[in-house]
Amino acid sequence: MSQRTCLSVILAAGEGTRMKSAVPKVLHPIAGLPMVAHVVKAAEAAGSGDLALVIGHGADEMRKATQKFAPKAETFVQDKRLGTAHAVLAARDAISKGYDDILVMFGDTPLIDPEVLSAARLKLAGGAAVVVVGFRTSNPSGYGRLIEKGGKLIAIREEKDCTDEEKKITFCNGGLMAVAGKHALQLLDQVGNDNAKGEYYLTDIVEIAGGQGFDVVAAEAGFENVLGINNRAELAAAEGIWQARRRREAMLSGVSLIAPETVFFSYDTEIGADTIVEPNVWFGPGVTIATGARIHAFSHIEGATIASNCDVGPFARLRPGADLKQRAKVGNFCEVKQATVEEGAKVNHLTYIGDARVGAGANIGAGTITCNYDGYSKFFTDIGEGAFVGSNSSLVAPVTIGKGGYVASGSVITESVPDDALAFGRARQRTLPGKGKELRERFAAAAAARKKG
Numbered sequence: 001m002s003q004r005t006c007l008s009v010i011l012a013a014g015e016g017t018r019m020k021s022a023v024p025k026v027l028h029p030i031a032g033l034p035m036v037a038h039v040v041k042a043a044e045a046a047g048s049g050d051l052a053l054v055i056g057h058g059a060d061e062m063r064k065a066t067q068k069f070a071p072k073a074e075t076f077v078q079d080k081r082l083g084t085a086h087a088v089l090a091a092r093d094a095i096s097k098g099y100d101d102i103l104v105m106f107g108d109t110p111l112i113d114p115e116v117l118s119a120a121r122l123k124l125a126g127g128a129a130v131v132v133v134g135f136r137t138s139n140p141s142g143y144g145r146l147i148e149k150g151g152k153l154i155a156i157r158e159e160k161d162c163t164d165e166e167k168k169i170t171f172c173n174g175g176l177m178a179v180a181g182k183h184a185l186q187l188l189d190q191v192g193n194d195n196a197k198g199e200y201y202l203t204d205i206v207e208i209a210g211g212q213g214f215d216v217v218a219a220e221a222g223f224e225n226v227l228g229i230n231n232r233a234e235l236a237a238a239e240g241i242w243q244a245r246r247r248r249e250a251m252l253s254g255v256s257l258i259a260p261e262t263v264f265f266s267y268d269t270e271i272g273a274d275t276i277v278e279p280n281v282w283f284g285p286g287v288t289i290a291t292g293a294r295i296h297a298f299s300h301i302e303g304a305t306i307a308s309n310c311d312v313g314p315f316a317r318l319r320p321g322a323d324l325k326q327r328a329k330v331g332n333f334c335e336v337k338q339a340t341v342e343e344g345a346k347v348n349h350l351t352y353i354g355d356a357r358v359g360a361g362a363n364i365g366a367g368t369i370t371c372n373y374d375g376y377s378k379f380f381t382d383i384g385e386g387a388f389v390g391s392n393s394s395l396v397a398p399v400t401i402g403k404g405g406y407v408a409s410g411s412v413i414t415e416s417v418p419d420d421a422l423a424f425g426r427a428r429q430r431t432l433p434g435k436g437k438e439l440r441e442r443f444a445a446a447a448a449a450r451k452k453g
Contacts, residue, residue, distance in 0.1 A: 004100040004125060006050070007181070008043035011087045012036050012107030013056030013078040018231040024058035026107035027065055028235055031242050032266035032285045035229060036107035037069035046117035048103060052091035054078050083199030085191040092185065099181040100124070104202065106175055108229045111241055116221040120178035129183050129214035130205060132156065133176035135223045143172035144203065146218050153216045156203040171218070174226030177202065183214065266302075278314070286320065296332075304336075307343075325360070338378075339370075342385070355397065356381040365391035365409060372397045384419065393425075 016025020026036035033041075040051060051073035055062040063075055078090040088095075088104055095102060101124050103117055120131040132153055134146045140159075145166055147155040156173050157166055179187065187205045195201070209216050229235050246269075247260040254273030257263050262279045265271075269283045272291035281295050284302025289295070293306050296313030303320025306312065311329045321338030324330065328341040331348040339353045342360040347353055349366035355378050356370045368389050370381040379397035383389065387401045390409030401407060402419035411425035 004047075004121070005098075005181075006046075006048040006101040006103060006121065007052060007094055007097070007099040008040075008048040008050070008103040008105055009052045009054065009088055009091045009095070010036065010039055010043070010105045010107050011054050011084065012062065013054050013081065013087055013090075014108065015057040016108075016230070019235075020232070024055075024062055025229070027058075027061070028229070030110045030235070030239050030267075031246070032268075034065060034069065035110035035235075035238070038110035038267070039105050039107055039112060040070045040073070042112045042114045042117060043103060043105060045114035046103070046121065048117075050074075050094070050099070052076060052094040053107075054087050054090045056081065083193070083197075084202035085188055085200035085204065088202060089188050089200075095181070095184050095188075102179045102181050102184045104177040104179065106228060109176070109226055110229065110238055111224045111227055112176065113221070113225050116176075116219070116225050117178075120176070120219045123217055123219060124178050124180050127215055128178075128217045129180045130187070130209045130216040131178040132203075132206060132216070132218050133174040133178075133221050133226060134171050134218045135174050135221055135226055136170050137172060137223060138170065140167075140170050140172050145169040146171045146173055148218065151217070152210070153206055153218045154210055156206050171220075173203065174221060175228070176221075176226060177205075178219075179205070180214075183209070272308070281313075353381075355379065356383065358383045359385035359387060359403065361385060362387040362389070364389045365393065367392040368395070369393075370395050370397060 012026045014025055019025050019028060027034045030038055043051060051070055053066055053073045053075045055075055056078045059077055066073055066075060074094055076090040078087045101121050116133060120133060123131045132146060142159060145157045145162055146153055147157055147166065187208055190208050191200045191204045193200050206216050224241055227238060229238055243264055246265045247257055247263060250271055251257055255271050256276045259279035263277050264282045266283050266285045268285055270288045272289055274291050275289055275293045277295045278297040280298045282300050286303040287301050289306040290308040292309045294311050299313035299316045301318040304318035304322040306324045307326045309327045310324045315332050316330050317335045319337035322336040323340040325343040327344045329346040329348060330336055330341060334347050334351045337354040339356040341347060341358045344360055345358045345362045347358060347364045351364055351368045352370060354370050355372040358364060362383050371394055372378050372381065381395050381397045382400040384401055384403035384405060386403060387405045389407045392410045393407050394412045396414045399413055400416040402417055402421060404420040405417040406422045407413055408424045411423060413423055413425045417423040
């Protein structure tokens with residue numbers, strides 16, 4: 001099958017009015033990726049070399065989004081919504097290029113497994129002209145039934161047209177279809193619109209192909225694979241299914257999830273074996289974690305790289321550009337953004353490190369802030385190997401703390417500190433005996449006077 005060429009026609013022209021959104025339905029995300037992009041990824045994984053995306057509502061927005069996840073896809077506009085066969089024919093120019101296999105997919109079915117598409121393509125390679133992907137359910141009410149005879153698919157019957165016997169069939173139409181490229185256009189061109197809605201239905205090619213003596217067969221898939229998204233509730237359900245799949249995959253690959261149902265991955269999360277993830281952790285796009293790390297509870301991580309044996313959290317936030325080297329520690333209520341924390345360095349408590357480097361083995365005290373932004377531009381802070389920054393210090397960038405440098409607690413550092421130097425950036429303490437008592441008495445008297453007034 002590797003020698004067979006394949007075009008995937010992805011139908012994404014629906015307005016999605018039930019989403020109650022200005023955003024085109026298929027651009028709503030699952031695991032941080034537009035649902036149509038999940039369909040694209042599945043098609044590519046099944047060997048589809050080319051993509052034709054049929055769009056309508058929000059065409060300009062769709063084209064712009066498509067460039068990010070499918071830069072080589074051709075886009076075609078379905079100006080009028082006249083049915084699924086009409087939508088597929090919007091991509092006539094692509095279909096006419098002479099592919100062996102044509103996959104017809106829907107942009108709102110993000111859970112399709114590439115193996116289902118590959119199985120459909122295998123049936124085409126075996127001589128079938130049309131392959132319809134179906135699913136079995138104990139409650140088929142509302143679904144079109146797949147009518148089979150002698151191992152062949154002879155019709156797709158909508159429930160309202162089914163006989164009482166046909167309504168008992170539990171094998172239902174999933175909508176996805178594979179068509180032999182050499183027959184695709186002539187079959188599609190024969191689809192008529194002599195029906196109540198005056199629309200051109202893709203499902204009609206089953207009987208058209210069968211009537212011409214072509215082999216038409218069904219391929220079975222789990223219901224999740226053909227689950228279409230029409231509203232926000234269904235979007236959330238699909239997210240839950242995707243996350244459950246990914247959590248299981250992670251655990252089977254050697255990752256410990258203490259409370260799996262509370263951990264959320266993104267589509268591209270990479271996480272190494274022997275990593276432990278505690279409850280209530282969220283991974284945004286662009287996260288890579290090596291082996292043996294520990295991610296403590298309630299941490300929020302996106303766009304970050306975490307090396308082996310690092311320790312993160314609890315309640316840590318790693319933002320894009322955070323790069324933790326081996327055995328680095330970012331502790332509770334700390335935020336790291338666009339910064340490298342080198343091997344064995346510690347950023348333990350209540351600290352912000354942005355646009356910075358924390359050298360190997362350095363220790364950053366609680367409440368430290370790199371002051372990296374002046375309202376207009378960002379500036380860099382460089383903290384050397386083995387440096388010690390005392391608690392409640394502000395490092396005003398651009399500034400360098402040299403190798404082995406020591407910053408006293410409570411300092412505001414505006415000038416670079418040489419290697420092995422000690423820097424104080426705070427006012428000298430004055431102690432006034434009895435002054436505390438005097439202040440308390442003065443404040444108490446003032447408060448009493450306000451109450452009387």
